[in-house]
Each structure stands twice: as C-alpha cells, then as structure tokens.
Amino acid sequence: MSDLATPLIAWYRETARDLPWRDPDFGAWGILVSEFMLQQTPVARVIPRLEAWLERWPTPAALAKASPGAAVEQWANLGYPRRALWLHRAAVQIAEQHGGVVPRDVDSLLALTGVGDYTARAVAVFAYGDRHPVVDTNTRRVLARSLDGQSQPGPPSPNDLAAMAEVLPRDEEPAAVFNAAAMELGAVVCTARAAKCESCPIAHICAWRNAGYPDTGDRRRRQAAYAGSDRQARGAVLQHLRAASSHESAIETVAAMWPDALQRDRAIDSLIADGLAEASDGMLRLPR
DNA sequence: CATCCGTGGAA
DNA sequence: TTTCCAAGGAT
Numbered sequence: 001m002s003d004l005a006t007p008l009i010a011w012y013r014e015t016a017r018d019l020p021w022r023d024p025d026f027g028a029w030g031i032l033v034s035e036f037m038l039q040q041t042p043v044a045r046v047i048p049r050l051e052a053w054l055e056r057w058p059t060p061a062a063l064a065k066a067s068p069g070a071a072v073e074q075w076a077n078l079g080y081p082r083r084a085l086w087l088h089r090a091a092v093q094i095a096e097q098h099g100g101v102v103p104r105d106v107d108s109l110l111a112l113t114g115v116g117d118y119t120a121r122a123v124a125v126f127a128y129g130d131r132h133p134v135v136d137t138n139t140r141r142v143l144a145r146s147l148d149g150q151s152q153p154g155p156p157s158p159n160d161l162a163a164m165a166e167v168l169p170r171d172e173e174p175a176a177v178f179n180a181a182a183m184e185l186g187a188v189v190c191t192a193r194a195a196k197c198e199s200c201p202i203a204h205i206c207a208w209r210n211a212g213y214p215d216t217g218d219r220r221r222r223q224a225a226y227a228g229s230d231r232q233a234r235g236a237v238l239q240h241l242r243a244a245s246s247h248e249s250a251i252e253t254v255a256a257m258w259p260d261a262l263q264r265d266r267a268i269d270s271l272i273a274d275g276l277a278e279a280s281d282g283m284l285r286l287p288r
Numbered sequence: 289c290a291t292c293c294g295t296g297g298a299a
Numbered sequence: 300t301t302t303c304c305a306a307g308g309a310t
Contacts, residue, residue, distance in 0.1 A: 042306095045297090
C-alpha cells in the first residue's frame, strides 16, 4: 500500500489555509460549534457566523441558558436550521451531563444531539488531539481516488472509518494532521469536479490518475429541485420569523407570503413538528 | 438503506 | 439558465 501520510502531512504543513478553528487556542467549544456549522455549509459562509456565535455564547453553558429560538435566530441563513436546534440541545446536554465541558471520548460525543460519526471524531481529534479516523466527504473522495481508483466515492458507509483507520499514522499528532490534511486536500485540490492534480502532493501514487482518470460511475443521487419545494416554503416562513420583531408573526401574515396554501400549511406544520416554530393564539413564533 | 432537511455561490 | 456542490445527521 502506498504511503499517503508522509507527502500529505508535508503538504499540509506548508500550504494549509489559516482557518479560525485551526488556531491551537480555539478551544473544544469553538471547534464543536464550527463542526456543526460546517455540516453541509461552505467554509466561507461559516466563518463570520461562527465568530458572531462565539461572541454571543462563549461557552456551552451560555448557550444552554438561551432559548432554542435565539439559537435559530442567530443561525441566520446558514441553512438546515434544525442544526441550530441540535446545537442548542447539545449545549444543554454538555451543561447538565458534562459539567459544561465538551466531552472528549467518542461515545460521549456521539450521544450529543446532532453529533454523528464525523463530528464526534473531528472534535476528539482536532480539539483534544486523540487518535481516531475522521471521515468526511472530502476524505472519502481522496481515498476513493488515490487508493481505489474511483472517480467518486460510493455512498457513505461505516466501512469508511475502517478504511481511514488503515492508513492513519500510528502516533497521535501525525494522525491528527493526516486527518486534517486529507480533508484539506479534498477541499482545495482533489475537488469533486476539475481536480487540480498538477498541484497534488500524492498525484504520483494516485490510483485514479495512474489508471488514466477512468469515469467509474457516480452513485450520487441528484439533489431534488429547491425552487418551489417544501424546503423552500419552510425556509421562507422561518426567514420571516427570524426577521419579525419578537420573532413572531400572525399566522395570517405568514400565510400571505407563500402562494400555495397547501404547501404553506405543510411548511408551518412541519416546522412546528420539528420544534422550529410554535403556534398559539393565532401567532407563529420561534420556540421559547 | 433511502429520504429528508436550506442556502447561496460557482461552473 | 440550470445544475452542481458544500467539514452530515436523524429517521
């Protein structure tokens, strides 16, 4: 098996972007918040929101004392607002069950709402320096290409963790850097389309490149159209509540902003079901 | 295992 | 203009 770690680590030490959460003093809470925000939201949009979030809630306990609706409001337009709710619940769990300290072991992290295989290990590795495989979409693509010769990774599976574990350096510090380096390579060089192989530190040992860049097929499912979707309707209602004074609005007013009555009612009902909104006395509001 | 869940920028 | 994609997780 080719050694990916040595050239990747050297490349990372030389060229890695200077991102806020890579500051050694950033802290576990900041890293946890950043990982929540980075779930499906691009780095450039996360950075300003992350700074504002940590300024308002510098600790898990501070966020735990706020209302869920305050978290949804502060989340702004990062997308997938249920993540704001999950982060708030995680903060409550940390305050109540972990003395206000972000836990270090993977099982405790996995027990937090909104924390899955990726986020749990990312916190354990990047905040605490422990040795675990961290697998995100970038890492899966880098391994699929460099090791398996595939143009795109298959769907995520628990097996991904074992695959990353196999190529992970033995010692903690290089293992942590290798995890970050694989993600960084996928983010800036080994990108989903138009990979920049001319600046790739492992191009010479890349199975996909050495095979002549075969199109090995793509199992990725096309994202459903957003325009006119229920998701867009939900987004419009929530955006309205975020902007409204006291974060509440008469349901009649909310109704006027989405033309399809059936779809609008579905949006409102599902927002309530998800805990992203509350209704009473003809008013709709962010959760208190 | 498939589907659902936002939003905006780039190709 | 449309399509693709972005440090996933819950159900």
